[in-house]
Amino acid sequence: MAFFDRNNRTGGFMDEIRCDEPSYLIWKWHPSGSQLGENNRENAIRWGSSLRVKDGEVGVFVYKQQNGTMQDFIVGPFDQIIKTENFPILASLVGLAYEGGTPFQAEVYFINLAQIIQTKFAVPFFDVYDPRFADFGVPLAVRGTISFKIADYRQFIKLHRLSTFNLADFQAQIRDAVSRYVKDTVANAPAAHNIPLIQIETKVSQINDIIEIDIGDRLRETFGVEISGVDVGTIELDKSSEGYRSLMGVTKDIAAATTKAEAEARIKDIAAKQRIEAENYEETLRIQREEGQYAQHKQTQSSNIGAFQVEKQAEVGVAGAEALGQMGANGAGDINLGGGGDGFNMAAMMASMAVGGAVGQNIAGSMNNIMQGINQPVQSGITPPPIPTSVYNVAVNGQATGPFDINILKQMAIAGQFKASSLVWKPGMESWLRADSVDELKNLFKNVMPPIPTTED
DSSP states (O other): OOSSOTTOOOSOOOOEEOOOOSSOSEEEEOOTTOOTTSOGGGGEEOTTOEEEEOTTEEEEEEEEETTEEEEEEEESSEEEEOOGGGOHHHHHHOOGGGTTOSOEEOEEEEEESSOOEEEEEEEEEEEEEETTEEEEEEEEEEEEEEEEEESOHHHHHHHSOGGGOOHHHHHHHHHHHHHHHHHHHHHHHHHHTTOOGGGGGGOHHHHHHHHHHHHHHHHHHHHOEEEEEEEEEEEEEOTTSHHHHHHHHHHHHHHHHHHHHHHHHHHHHHHHHHHHHHHHHHHHHHHHHHHHHHHHHHHHHHHHHHHHHHHHHHHHHHHHHHHHHHHHHTTTTSBOTTSOSSSBOHHHHHHHHHHHHHHHHHHHHHHHHHHHHHHSOOOTTOOOOOOOOOEEEEEETTEEEEEEEHHHHHHHHHTTSSOTTOEEEOTTOSSOEEGGGSTTTGGGGTTOOOOOOOOOO
16 A cells, blocks of 8 residues: 555645755755754655656665664656655555554655766875985975765765765865875885886876775775776975985986996997907908818819819720720631621620710710819809709500600610600690600600511521
8 A cells, every 4th residue: 555645635735855956965855845954844754745866866765763774765767656665664664553644754865876076185295205215305295186976875875974964074074085095195106106206297197097096995985985087187396395406416416327327338339349340350351261262272173173084085095995906806807796706796896885985975074064063153052953854754564654854765765665656744744645746755766776677587
């Protein structure tokens, strides 16, 4: 059953409980026609009254009982006729004896959760010490603004009496506490955050962040408010003080010593750089000298190899003459084409001549290659790539053999192992082809001796 029934208006007139203050943090409602602090009439809630709590507000109903006070909290937005089902505490207090028609006593407060309160603070000059120069205290002052609001209204009510709450007094309490916290934070900043005292005026932004972190928890625990922002406007050193002049003198001496040390370090760096450059120059000259000596040595070797080549060719000629002489001594007048007797063997002679010629050619070619390599300019660290050659696979008895380059295929053609009808293939060809149909290979068979036909006796 509703505590107030619009159809049973026996006992009073209807009130609209609301807060229309443009700016407030805590505001106490009282019925129209009554004055705050007069008597209990200011706390009389009449039947049929409606409650309106805007978004961002909390309505607090405080019931004073013998065993203490109890509260009902109505979080906005809320706009309804007061009913017991919406007020758990009220429902337990109102009995059938009241018949739903007797006004009840309750203090009604509105707490503004959206209001941000700004309070200026100022910390007068106090001595701050640089940990590096603890003998010199320098007077320092701080001024700024702090912004806060109520975040946890239940915690706020535990810490403050709503009935005696005054915003101006509360701001003064906040201001005094912030001044103490800021003084403590700034005094410890040089040591805790490695900030030179002489430079602290230029570190306003850093100091601002430090203060906001340090005092946030303190204000929440002590006053039940949440910091919205801290704006440190000024950090001022008393430059006329003896401490400041003494600190500046010591700082200048240290700065001069630091500058001297840095200059000496730069001189040492320059000397070390010059020494390294000199060593590198000497090493470059040594390498150039050794390369010149090496090139001269190679040139001398080239001359010696030329003489060695002539000597070897002569030795091959002598060996050939001796071989021919030996063949004559063994019966050169007797010609045996079949090779079955002890006379002159034409096939053996041709083979020997071929071998001798090949040996002579190989030695001569090797000498020429060596000389060409020696005569080439020395290029340190550069190796020429191999000369590209064409290679082919050859089909033998249905199997791919190779790959073989042109020179090997030429020798195989001379030996009769590679014929014009042989099938060949290399990368890039679509299929196997006869050797004599490949332009690159057809010339290999022009001067090849055909096989000797067999004759029947």
